[in-house]
Amino acid sequence: MLLTLTTTHRPATDLGHLLVKHPDRVQSFDLPAGTAHVLYPEADEARCTAALLVEVDPLKLGNGRRRQAATQDSFTLGQYVNDRPYAASSLLSSALAKVFRSALRGESRDRPELAATAIPLEVRVPVLRCRGGADLAMRVFGPLGWAVAATPIPLDEAYPEWGDSRYVDLTLTGTLRLADALNHLYVLLPVLDDAKHYWVAPDEVDKLLRAGAGWLADHPERGLITRRYLAHRRALAGTALARLAELRLTDEPAADDSVEGGPATGDGAGSEAPRASLAVRRREAVLAALHASGASRVLDLGCGGGALLAALVADRRFTEVVGTDVSSQALTLAARRLRLDRLPERQRDRIRLWQSALTYRDDRLRGYDAAVLMEVVEHLDPPRLPALEDAVFGHARPGTVVVTTPNVEYNVRYEGLGAGRFRHADHRFEWTRAEFAAWVDRVATTHGYTATISGIGDHDPEVGAPTQLAVLTSTETSTRTEETTR
Template sequence: MLLTLTTTHQPATDLGHLLIKHPDRVHAFDVPVGTAHIFYPEADEQRCTAALLLDVDPLRLAAARGRGRGRQPTTTPDSFTLGRYVNDRPYAASSLLASALSKVYRSALRGESKARPELAGASIPLEVRVPVLRCRGGADVATRMFTPLGWTVTATAIPLDELHPEWGVSRYVDLTLTGTMRVADALNHLYVLLPVLDDAKHYWVAPDEVDKLLRAGAGWLADHPERALIVRRYLAHRRALAGQALERLAAQRPTDEPTADDGVDDAPAAEPAPRASLAARRREAVHAALVDAGAHRVLDLGCGGGALLATLIGDRRFTEIVGTDVSSQALTIAARRLRLDRLPERQRDRLRLRQSALTYRDDRLRGYDAAVLMEVVEHLDPPRLPALEDAVFGYARPGTVVVTTPNVEHNVRYEGLPAGAFRHADHRFEWTRAEFADWVRQVCASYGYTAALHGVGDEDPTVGAPTQLAVFTRI
């Protein structure tokens, strides 16, 4: 199996310093299932390619599997008797390749380079090629995994037989990734996602795999829109371990609402104290708006994993707080995050979690001082917005409604976000400032509210703030 990493950063041969493998040599490493080779098919100042070739010995692979017999994951695809010897492991990229990658590029995965420390921390143009990759779910799954990380993905399904296209495509893809990022980030993406796409780990998944996953996924996994699928597959569908990993990821996230602008926050400021993330600043702005409105009984509509609820419950001015979400799983995560079972009775009595859809009228949500729709409206198909407006502004009719949503004009300031792409794969739309203002005026005219508009985050003189906020006040 083969994986190549190419750069056109100049001098391109600096790739050897980042990988700590000299371009003029062929490097060989013994691994449990065979031998991993590193060599450079091209290496000059304009373009340099490092190839990782894993030569799998079927007998050693069978022996390795035999040593773990009785502890193998149930997802292994070659569990029939001869499958220990006759399988696609020597040819198709899989979890075997990820394990080899972690051994031969150990320092590069950590972002270390004694010879070029400044380059190790810099983003450079990269191209990754995996010509044969086992991909459960097809090319679309590969695209869903890598695109949110800033890669341009070309995933081509490999036919079962080129001479017989009518037979259809195989479970393998030819994968090419192009992007500008740190080499360490690229390698960690591959280390995690190759086994995920393979979805058939070759070794027993022990509890320490959770730590390995979170370490390799630091800085990107918590905000990945497919994080639940990634966690389940990486941990071989072991529910207890997956639940533990998701809970720890939820604690890392500024908010568990699936909003990709949490993943593309502005870089830290130059001041000694780190600047709060955009998600944290958004929660602060919403909290301030509720305090200014004098609200005591508050609804968090579409509360997700409960990030805003955690802020509100810490303020005794809010005597009743209700979080709603259409997803029961999100409410379960919120309950864990808030530690409802451990809260003092006085605090617990102030908080309720309820399953509810925002496009339907719900008698339980009437009579509250304020309601929050934080990064929610953009997840609805536009034809369903009138139903949300009716349910919230027309039927529940709180005294104050606070709405936040991304400012699509600001997207050009996010490196790695392709032109025309939304900040999150689940966004159905993102409004310009003028479009948001038009929607706000229409809601006010239809339901008897006035509104004030604000920006959240650093204000750009050309494209405005990254987040838009409206505070509606009932007339």
């Protein structure tokens, strides 16, 4: 079985540093079911490809109790005559974990900054057993930022009337951290295979949550992914889903994504890139606003479980990232999501997690280039908003403040969200576009900011976009920028 990983990041040969595998050598590793080889078919400044080739020994694979999990191969001869040596499966996932261990953790002694940076990547698995077909491959990889080309492989090209086999030729293209890409593959290859080659024990729950940190809790197919990864063991899947629910309690509200975060449409062959969930588009819009402001030291106020923090930390333009939340549990979850205990010291020094209430002045928050209030203000009782305004805009006074909040007018487009209901049980209010504009204008006028307002998500001509975005810029910052430009 084969997997190739290609980058055009320059110099592309830095991929060897990230994978800790030298492009000039073929390296081999013993596996319980065979041997893994890492080699580089191409390696120059412009383009570098690393190939992971796994040779499965049917005799090794047939021995022992590992075969208990693969019930469809449970007949005697099937233990030795099957598709495991040729089609990517959970065996390839296990090889990834052993061969690229440090890369999966996001660690690189030689290139720590690059390990934390999103780079252009192309992953190809030419033969992947995919129970659910090309459409399922689109549904599980698409929401993670990948452009997915999943081409069904015919049973026999000479007899097209026989139809397609249960295998696909999978190509993923995107700009992601290498660690994120490898963790996606580690989890989702056995999910698509849906037949693990080893017995699933309770410690698999921790493995799943560790590899799924930062993306699985918000994935629209998290239920299917969890059940399949844990080999449909109901008790283990229930435990994993409950722990994922804890992450979501202190993260972004689920109902925001119930429409836009559904399964992507398409023909399954990758002709059209899947639409990202509203949560992903929201984070992208916030990051774009921060980039436009030129900020390098950023506050994530009310950071929750750390979804935005992870994106900020992955972007090396931000030299200092601070997450604050009133909940100590939320900060613990954020630390777990960021894997603070595993980050290289240089990366860890960029990050601060502070317990702080946004309705009280906090001197630690003064002097930052920008602050983000992403899906935060609607969680406060309206009488407490003036205290937040004073603490953030009056006392902390960051150069730029980015605010997002739901557009209540859009709620009619969500099925099952009846009149008068909010998108999340903890919301104290949700503003119309006019109400949000009035609040932004009053805050800007009172505290010396200029403001622009836009929408995030698909715009509906009648009710607008699902999320509202305001970027408030201090007039002092604007003046300094104009003077620098002159």
